[in-house]
Amino acid sequence: MNAKDNKRLKFEKKGIPLVIIGLPQAGKSTFVQRIKTGEFSSTKTTMGMQVENAIIGDARFDxxxxxxxxxYRKTIWQTYxxxxxxxxxxxxxxxxxxxxxxxxxxxxxxxxxxxxxxxxILILCNKSDLDESVDLETIINRFEFYKLAEKENASFQFFKTSxxxxxxxxxxxxWLTSNTARIAQRRTIDPQMFMLADLEGFPILEIDKMDLDEDPSLMAGFMSAIESFSKQLFGRTGILQFMQSGDYKYIVKTDDKFIYSLIIKSNECQEEARRIIEIVSEQVYDLENFAVLEGIITQLLNIDPSLYVLRKGFT
Incomplete structure (x- = not known):
C-alpha cells in the first residue's frame, strides 16, 4: 500500500457544506478567518476558492x-x-x-x-463600523430581499456585521448552527445501491442493499436507467444525470475513468445524493490501490457495511 492510499484510509466524512459568496473586498475571507481564530485579521483577495474546515458549536463545517x-461568479459559483x-x-x-x-x-x-x-441563506451586511455603511432597511428594499419569503424551501436571516x-x-x-443542524437531519439519505464501473460498464465495485438479483422489477429499472444514462453520457465527462423510476431515484456521473451510480429512495434529497457522488468521484479518481476502495466508499456513504451485499469486479 503506498502512502497516498494509506492517507485515504484516514479520510473523514465531510462536514456540512457552507458556501460563502459576495463581490471582491466584501469581507468573505475575513469572516472565515474570524470563525477559525475568533479574531479579526486582514486577508488577501481570494483567487478561485479556499476551503476551510471549522467546528462551530457541535457541528463540523466545510x-x-x-x-x-x-x-469565478460565472464558473465556480454555479457549481458550488x-x-x-x-x-x-x-x-x-x-x-x-x-x-x-x-x-x-x-x-x-x-x-x-x-x-x-x-x-x-444568511445575508451579512458587512462593514457596519464605517460611517458610509447603509442601514439594513434600505439594503433590504434595494436588494428586494423580502422576496425570499416567497421561496418555501429557504430559511433566511439578515445581520448588520463588522x-x-x-x-x-x-x-x-x-443562527447558522441552530438551522444547519435541522436541515442536515432532513437531508440525510439512505443509499440503496452504489456502483463503480469502468467506462465500458464493467463493475469494479457494487455495494447493494436492494436485493436487485431477487427483485426483477428493481433490476429492470436499474438496468434501464444505466442504459439510458450511458447513451446520454457517452463521450462526455463531468456530467451528472438524474432519473426517477417508481420508488427510487438514480444518479449517475461519469468522468474520463469511471462511471459512478447511486440509487436512493424517491422521497430523499436529490441534492444530497449529488453532493455525495461528487465527493466519491473526487476521492476515487486518483486512487491507485483498489484494495482500500471498499473502506473508502462505505465511509463516504456513511453506511453500515453489515447491512449491504458487497460485490467486487476486480482482482
Missing amino acids: IFDLGGHET TKLAYGLVFILDSADPNIFDIAKEEFWKSIELKGNHDEFL MKTGENFDATLN
Missing part, C-alpha cells in the same frame, strides 16, 4: 470561500452553490456603488438552488 471576481446546505452572502454595506451588481449576482445564485431541497469589531458575529454563528 466552508467554501469563493472568489468574487466575475470569472448547487451543492451547499447554506449560502452566506456578504455585502460591503459601505459601498452602494456596487449594490446593483451584487444584487444581480445574489439572485442568480438563489435561482441555482431551485425550489426542491431546503437550504439556508468583522473588524465583531458586531453580530456570535449571532450569525448561533
Whole structure:
C-alpha cells in the first residue's frame, strides 16, 4: 500500500457544506478567518476558492470561500452553490456603488438552488463600523430581499456585521448552527445501491442493499436507467444525470475513468445524493490501490457495511 492510499484510509466524512459568496473586498475571507481564530485579521483577495474546515458549536463545517471576481461568479459559483446546505452572502454595506451588481449576482445564485431541497441563506451586511455603511432597511428594499419569503424551501436571516469589531458575529454563528443542524437531519439519505464501473460498464465495485438479483422489477429499472444514462453520457465527462423510476431515484456521473451510480429512495434529497457522488468521484479518481476502495466508499456513504451485499469486479 503506498502512502497516498494509506492517507485515504484516514479520510473523514465531510462536514456540512457552507458556501460563502459576495463581490471582491466584501469581507468573505475575513469572516472565515474570524470563525477559525475568533479574531479579526486582514486577508488577501481570494483567487478561485479556499476551503476551510471549522467546528462551530457541535457541528463540523466545510466552508467554501469563493472568489468574487466575475470569472469565478460565472464558473465556480454555479457549481458550488448547487451543492451547499447554506449560502452566506456578504455585502460591503459601505459601498452602494456596487449594490446593483451584487444584487444581480445574489439572485442568480438563489435561482441555482431551485425550489426542491431546503437550504439556508444568511445575508451579512458587512462593514457596519464605517460611517458610509447603509442601514439594513434600505439594503433590504434595494436588494428586494423580502422576496425570499416567497421561496418555501429557504430559511433566511439578515445581520448588520463588522468583522473588524465583531458586531453580530456570535449571532450569525448561533443562527447558522441552530438551522444547519435541522436541515442536515432532513437531508440525510439512505443509499440503496452504489456502483463503480469502468467506462465500458464493467463493475469494479457494487455495494447493494436492494436485493436487485431477487427483485426483477428493481433490476429492470436499474438496468434501464444505466442504459439510458450511458447513451446520454457517452463521450462526455463531468456530467451528472438524474432519473426517477417508481420508488427510487438514480444518479449517475461519469468522468474520463469511471462511471459512478447511486440509487436512493424517491422521497430523499436529490441534492444530497449529488453532493455525495461528487465527493466519491473526487476521492476515487486518483486512487491507485483498489484494495482500500471498499473502506473508502462505505465511509463516504456513511453506511453500515453489515447491512449491504458487497460485490467486487476486480482482482
